[in-house]
Amino acid sequence: MKECAVYDFDTAVSRAGTFAEKYEARERFFGKPDVEPFWVADMDLPTPAFIPDALRARLEHPMFGYTEQYRDVFDAIGWWMENEHGAAVEHNWISLSPSVVTSISVAVQSLTKPGENVVVLSPVYGPFFSCAQINGRTVSDCPLTVENGRMNMDFDAVETAVQKPETKLLIHCNPHNPGGRVWEPAELEKLARLCAENGVVIFSDEIHCDIVYPPNRHLSMLNVEIARGNCIVAHSIGKTFNCGGLQASFTLIPEAGLRTRFRAGLDRSHCGDINLLGKTALTAALSPEGAEYKRQLNAYLHENIRQVCDKLGGLDSVEIIKPEATFLVWCDFRKRGHWQDVFKRLVHEANVALSGGTFFGPAGEGWFRINCAHPRAQLLAAVERILRVFH
Ligand SMILES: Cc1ncc(COP(=O)(O)O)c(C=O)c1O
Numbered sequence: 001m002k003e004c005a006v007y008d009f010d011t012a013v014s015r016a017g018t019f020a021e022k023y024e025a026r027e028r029f030f031g032k033p034d035v036e037p038f039w040v041a042d043m044d045l046p047t048p049a050f051i052p053d054a055l056r057a058r059l060e061h062p063m064f065g066y067t068e069q070y071r072d073v074f075d076a077i078g079w080w081m082e083n084e085h086g087a088a089v090e091h092n093w094i095s096l097s098p099s100v101v102t103s104i105s106v107a108v109q110s111l112t113k114p115g116e117n118v119v120v121l122s123p124v125y126g127p128f129f130s131c132a133q134i135n136g137r138t139v140s141d142c143p144l145t146v147e148n149g150r151m152n153m154d155f156d157a158v159e160t161a162v163q164k165p166e167t168k169l170l171i172h173c174n175p176h177n178p179g180g181r182v183w184e185p186a187e188l189e190k191l192a193r194l195c196a197e198n199g200v201v202i203f204s205d206e207i208h209c210d211i212v213y214p215p216n217r218h219l220s221m222l223n224v225e226i227a228r229g230n231c232i233v234a235h236s237i238g239k240t241f242n243c244g245g246l247q248a249s250f251t252l253i254p255e256a257g258l259r260t261r262f263r264a265g266l267d268r269s270h271c272g273d274i275n276l277l278g279k280t281a282l283t284a285a286l287s288p289e290g291a292e293y294k295r296q297l298n299a300y301l302h303e304n305i306r307q308v309c310d311k312l313g314g315l316d317s318v319e320i321i322k323p324e325a326t327f328l329v330w331c332d333f334r335k336r337g338h339w340q341d342v343f344k345r346l347v348h349e350a351n352v353a354l355s356g357g358t359f360f361g362p363a364g365e366g367w368f369r370i371n372c373a374h375p376r377a378q379l380l381a382a383v384e385r386i387l388r389v390f391h
Contacts (some may be wrong), residue, residue, distance in 0.1 A: 004292055009045045009300045012375045030353045036382055039355040041177065041328060043242045043373035045300075048293040051241060054284035055277055067276045069096060072283045077250055080286035081235075084294070085209065087222040089252055095263055096274045098247040100207050100234045104171060105131045107203050107232055110265025111258075112137050112168040119161045119170040119200070121153060122361030123178055123330075128171045128205075129361055140167065143363040144179060146332075149321055151179035155190060162198040170195055171203045175218060178330040178360055178369045180323020182216040185224070192227035201258065202231045207249075208326045210240040210294050213302045216324040222252060229255045232262060239327075240294055241285045248278030301327045304372040304379055311383050312370075315390055327373035334366030336390060342368070350385040 015023055022040035027033040074091045081087045097103045108118060108131050118132035119140045132139050142157035161167060172191065175182045183191075195202045204221035212218045221231045236249035253259040266272030274282070284290070308329055309322040317335035331354075333342045339356065346352050346368065355371070357364030372379055 005048070005050075005289075007048060007293060007296045007300075009297070010375050010377065012044070012378055013046050015044070026353060030347050032347055032351075032353075035347050035353045036351055036378075037353045038371045038374065038379070038382060039353045039369075041239065041326075041355075041371055042244045043239075043327065043371075044375065044378070045242060045297070045373055047242045048289070050289050050293075051243065051281050051284050054280050058277065058280045064276055067279060069273065070279070073279050076283045076286035077252075080290070081220070081222070081252070084291060085218060085220050085223075087220045087252075089222070090254075093252045093254055093259065095251045095253070095259070095266060095272055096279075097234075097249045097251060097266065098271060098274055098278070099238070099249050100205055100236050101127045101131065102271055103232070103234045103249065103251050104128065104203060104205070105135070106265040106269060106271065107169060107171075107201070107262060108132050108135050108137055109269070110261050111201050115166070117161075117164055117167040119158065119167055120361070121158070121172065123357060123364035123367065124171075124173050124360055125177050125205070126359045126361070128173070132169075132171075138166070140164065141361060141363070143361075144176075144181075146179075146319075146321070149319065151176060151181045151321065153183075153187060153191065155194070158191065159194055162194050162200045167198070167200055169201050169203060171205065172221075173208075174204050174206050174221060175208045175212065175325035177208055177326055178328055178355070178357075178364070178367075179321055180326045180328060180330065182212055182218055182324040185219050188219055188221065188224045189226060192221070192224045192231070196226050196230055200230070202227055204231055204233045206233055206235050207239050209235065211298060211301060211327055212325040213298065213305070213323070218325065222254065230258065231255075232258070237282050237285045240297070241281070241290065243278075243281050243285065246275075246278045246281045248274045248282040250282075300376075301373060304374075304376055305329060307376070307380060308370065308372050308383055311380070311387060315387065318390065327371060329370045329372055331368050331370065332366065333368055333390075339366045342366075345389055346386065350382070350389045352382045352386060
């Protein structure tokens with residue numbers, strides 16, 4: 001039997017010269033080109049070596065022409081969903097897509113008409129709003145509530161929003177970014193029931209579903225019985241394997257009619273495929289080796305999260321949401337002044353670039369999100385600087 005690799009997440013790896021957005025866009029977004037970046041949700045932890053090995057092996061061949069959607073890709077997705085998420089997936093449910101956001105946009109375009117309505121539960125990943133708005137759809141926002149450091153859905157607000165005749169789609173983040181919430185079966189069932197009863201499709205963005213901390217367990221919408229007929233589940237290797245730049249994503253749609261409508265949208269935009277290197281990486285990642293990497297990664301991130309929350313939790317008048325999933329910690333600085341002043345102090349005094357809450361919708365104003373997928377020493381040094389500025 002092959003010896004199991006032990007992954008080193010402590011050694012910092014420079015991203016200089018790689019055009020990483022998190023670094024290159026600092027001047028544009030923070031006005032300070034050397035601020036330490038803890039914003040964009042990709043990891044400063046290396047992709048496991050078996051992925052670059054697979055890419056290198058493919059690069060040995062000198063031709064990079066058009067590729068089929070070959071069986072290994074579908075087998076890898078099916079294996080991962082079954083073994084890591086207990087979801088039995090049929091190959092014909094799978095559609096490839098360059099990114100989850102592409103799939104959200106296609107869902108908006110193909111399942112709703114201009115002027116119709118899309119429901120989101122904010123604060124939530126910004127493109128949930130923008131994909132609807134750019135396409136001329138309205139958005140009903142049903143803000144999550146925060147109780148005892150945990151986010152909850154406002155089911156009354158969701159019920160009102162899905163009952164509107166013009167509502168056709170609800171985009172849900174499962175697990176939740178930025179709140180780090182792992183939704184419980186009863187919550188997902190209730191949400192799915194409200195959508196099913198009102199003929200609203202659920203787009204379940206499950207891109208963060210591999211980074212989940214015990215005792216929490218991710219439940220895919222695929223395993224919520226009542227959602228079977230009206231859900232689209234989206235996933236990708238972007239977060240788990242630090243492969244966002246390879247653009248390798250997929251959707252899973254059990255119901256044939258919905259799948260046909262969604263695929264017609266992919267075909268209209270000619271975006272129902274991923275590139276050759278994305279396919280190579282995805283096939284290598286969604287494997288037993290990938291599952292072992294994920295286990296070690298989760299253990300490392302869990303400890304990072306624990307230490308960051310313990311330390312920031314000591315700050316006066318700053319509330320921290322300890323995530324049950326994701327490598328992101330959502331922090332409420334509203335009692336520490338206007339968000340623009342807090343932002344300036346974070347950048348210019350603490351030398352840290354965090355994601356500002358308004359990216360996640362109006363409910364995010366005054367909040368900041370810190371990306372904890374960094375070597376621990378680098379992350380904790382940044383947290384110490386935040387503590388010194390806001391003690
Ligand atoms: C909830 C969520 N969905 C989608 C994405 C982006 O995924 P992709 O690059 O596949 O569009 C992110 C990235 O941060 C995210 O947090």
